[in-house]
Amino acid sequence: MSHPQSILDGNRLALSRLITQAENDTPESRAALVELFPHTGKAHLIGVTGSPGTGKSSLVNQLALHYRKAENKRVAVIAVDPSSPFTGGAVLGDRVRMRDLAGDPGVFIRSMATRGSLGGLAQSTSNVAQIFDAAGFEVIIIETVGAGQSEVDIARLAHTTLVVEAPGLGDDIQAIKAGILEIADILVINKADHTGVEMTEKALKSMLELAHPVQRVFQHHGVSMSVSTHETQTPVWIPPIQRTVATVGEGITELADSIARHVAHLTQSGDWSLRDRTRLEVELDLLIHEELMQRFHSKVPQKQYDEVIEKVFQRELSPAEAVGFLMNGRFE
């Protein structure tokens, strides 16, 4: 049993054990999360997403190194792989990734694989982030692979979301990633030493202009600027585009500066609190849903449920009638 106090005291083994329990959603981890929760809300959550092949993992490694060495912050990395077995291996194992950071107690790297539903993964990622937060990690980097709804859901956890691209991706891929672009606070073109970097930047810029029309006027990225909208002055964040070559650490300091500017913007605009609150509301809704479904299924015997499904399948009951029957014990 990992006593919550030992997490607060910085016991690494207790931390590791509790995370495993949280991944499996044990009663112990639930109890611990309740006790740890008052100690959360201090960490900066950074989401990093992008397609396979963009060099995300190296970038995350370099960012972790930067925060550790240049800013002396405690850094946790949660590498989430919600994709199919196909892309397995895209997130490297804990040991491989720790090469540059091995033995440093101020760094903790954890890979998480899909268990059950994607909703479940978002929930357990949130729980693990809370544990790191309570344990005093000041920067928590959440890395996801792929592009899709799951990434958007997981990105909702973060205060700052980085979307990583690489040169050499065609127009088609850009179109797919339109949805992902909308969640980007900062765009990173990694592998910026590869040919085609100009074209990638140009493509991203024109997509950004579609997403953030105000940019057409100001053409300043990464600056929290006051824009007059109607009567009030609203600070607007235009996602900057940062070039990096993660393999050699190029552009990492500039990226960290960009992230710091975003934090300043979040604080000034009140968006920091807003994102925090939204995240907690989403989490609360998930928990309510889970609890309601559990109560429902404990009240309705499996046999009755199966019989009703069979009647629906036979077109004797419509889905709506079936729900009315299951909820009220009679037809509405």
Next chain:
Amino acid sequence: MSHPQSILDGNRLALSRLITQAENDTPESRAALVELFPHTGKAHLIGVTGSPGTGKSSLVNQLALHYRKAENKRVAVIAVDPSSPFTGGAVLGDRVRMRDLAGDPGVFIRSMATRGSLGGLAQSTSNVAQIFDAAGFEVIIIETVGAGQSEVDIARLAHTTLVVEAPGLGDDIQAIKAGILEIADILVINKADHTGVEMTEKALKSMLELAHPVQRVFQHHGVSMSVSTHETQTPVWIPPIQRTVATVGEGITELADSIARHVAHLTQSGDWSLRDRTRLEVELDLLIHEELMQRFHSKVPQKQYDEVIEKVFQRELSPAEAVGFLMNGRFE
């Protein structure tokens, strides 16, 4: 008011009105769906998904034409666009798409845009499919744009899922689409007159081999074959790869043959019923969730809910404690 009987009688205007009501989830549409449900379960639902730029819409048009003209079937098309405003226009408007099919009462094409949540879109797509099914459309093609969880959810509606590719997409895009490949019953390489078609087919084949290891032994696509697993003979479906040039109608007959073989496989293996049942179970779960949440929110005043959220935000209550409080009116 669209009386359900007029739908069964084939009244086109009534059909169109009811679909609009179903999109908006009105009480009238809910009542109509209950009445129509006994008349559903006859249509073949075909899902078509793939990235923008693969020519999906033309392909769907050609398939609809084929079923209409070569097989004299009544065909409905539901074009779902769950993506961001960025990709708006990828699904053409109803009128534009009907060019080849205009005035034919055996064809009905309907575009649906995102309203509210993606879960809501999957639900209303399911409802619209049920309406077409009850109205006697024998083939219902559900077309989705993009690649992600939403497509997977919507594909679950279908008996047969087509994943459309086009030559000229690099390795990166293939990796992203790994999750989508897993839902494919048939792979279509459209624009097969473009250069790079061999490479695309090769890439798809190697991905299929990862997904369906049995294929390495048999190397026969699109054939429902009996494979000895332990003691029993289980029919296994290996997704075939079909080349098409939708703009000129090339390969459409062969694709339709492939789809027909899949239907035969589904029927023989019992998977037709299984997919039907799974779809209805998912729908039932969504309805139960919705009903439970509605009851919850009608019991808990908004003011109390907001107060609890505020306490969570202030770290005075953990999310789990908050749920206990909201559900029981007290702390557990």
